[in-house]
Amino acid sequence: MAICHSQASGLGGVRTSGDLVARMQLAKGMRINEAKKFVADKLKVEVKDLSDEVVMREVREDLDIATVFMGYGSGSRGIEAKAKISQLLDLKINCVEKFKEKTGMRF
C-alpha cells in the first residue's frame, strides 16, 4: 500500500525532493505549498522541478545531499548529507547537532 501511495501522490523522497519538503513541513509547520516554494528557492529550481527525478538527481548530486544511489564512489550519505541539508535549508537537525557535540566539530 505504501508503494501505491508513493506512486499515486508521493513527492518521491530522496529520489527527488520529498525528504526536504517533508522536513520543512514537520520542523517548521509549513503547509505543503509553502514548503515546496521554500525548498525550490533554496535549491534554485522551479517548484515543478521538485518531483522530476532527472532534474532532482542532478541537483542533489551537484549539492552533494544524497541520492538513492549509494554504491562505491557515491557522494555524501546519511549524516554527511544531513549536515549539508542543515546548512542548505538553514535548519537545525537534531542528529547533526548531536554529531557536532560528540565530535567537537563546528560547521
Place this chain on the structure above:
Amino acid sequence: MTKNISIAKNKILHEEESNMIQTRMGDGAIVSMSESDVRQEIEEGIEDAVKRAKCEPLSGDDIEQLYDIVCDPRKFISVKRGNELTLTYDSQPLKFTRLGLPGAMPQIAQTYERCMMADTLEMCYVHYSAKPVKQIFPEEEAAVAETLLITTPTLLYGVMPNMPTYTKPDGPCENATELMPKGMIKEAQAAQIEAAQLMEDDIVLLGDHMYGAGADGIDLDTTAAGGDAEFYGVLKAVERLREKYPDMQIEVGMSGEFILGFHGSLKYKGKRLAGMYPADQCKILAEAGASMVGAVVNTNTRKSFPWNMARALTMIKQATKESPIPVFANVGMGVGGVPMQITPPIDSVSRVSTAMAEIGGLDGL
C-alpha cells in the same frame, strides 16, 4: 461473497453489462453501479459527513472531480504533475515484519528511503505501544542512533499511546470498562485519569530518550483509541514535550473520526474532548504544541467506496482548512475511504491518494 451481494442491495451486476461503473464496497468487494447510483452515493456520503461533523459540504466542482476519479476506467490513477504531497508512515518497519521479512530496523529504514520513495522514516518496537518500549530504551536508542547515521529523511520514533495497557489485568489501574456496568461511574472516571497520567509520563519519557538519541521527533499513532482520557493524556504529554524541546517534531495520528467519551467530562483548555471531530481535533492539538496531525475518517464496510470517499473528503477538507498546523490524512486499511482489507485494492488506494491530494487539499498522507 453472499454477504456482500446482500449488502450491495442488488447493485452488484455482471462486469459485462454496459454503462456500469465498477467500484467497491467498504469491505473491498467489487460492485457495479450506474452513473446515477455513483452520484447518489457521493451525495449521501457528503450529507452524512455534514450532519455528523457539522462541516461544509464539498463544492459542485469537488463533486464533479470526485465523480471523475471514482469512475475513471483505469485500474491505477495518480495526481497531475505538481500536485504531489509528502508521505508519513505509522509502524513503518513493522510492515516488513508482518510480511515475514525479518530484517533489522535500520536496514528496513534504508529500504524505505532508497527503494520505496519514502519522504519520512519511522522506527518502532514490535509491540508499538508507549508502555512496553520503556523497558528496552537502550536497545531502541542504539537502533535509532545507528539508523540516523545512514539515512537522510526525517526520522521519528513511533508508538501508540495505548492507554488500555495501563489497566487491569495488563496494568496497575482499575478497569473502567468493568466499573461502569456496575454503576461506579466516578470510580471509572478516576481510574481513567490515573491511567492517562501514567501514559502521559511514559510518552514524555519516550520523548526524552528518543530525542536524546538524535531522532527528529516522535509519532503518537492511533491516539485516543482509549477515549477522551487517552486524548487528554496525549495533549498533556505533547504540551510538556513542546515546553522541554521547542524544536522537537511531534506527529499525532488519530485513531478515529471522533473522540469517544468513555470518561465524558474531560476538557482541555476549556474545550470538551468527547465528540470532537477532525477539525476540532486538529485545532486542539495545535494548541497543545503538535507539529502536525494525522486526521482519520473511518470507513464504513457496509457502504460503497464512493460513499466512503466522499464522506472522508468532506470531513478532511474542513479539517485541513481550519487547522493551524499541517494535516496528513490517515489512508491505511479501513480509514480515509480505503476499504477495510488487509490487502487494500490498488484501484481504491490510488483513487484515495489522488482525491485526498487534489480535492482534500492536504499537506500529506
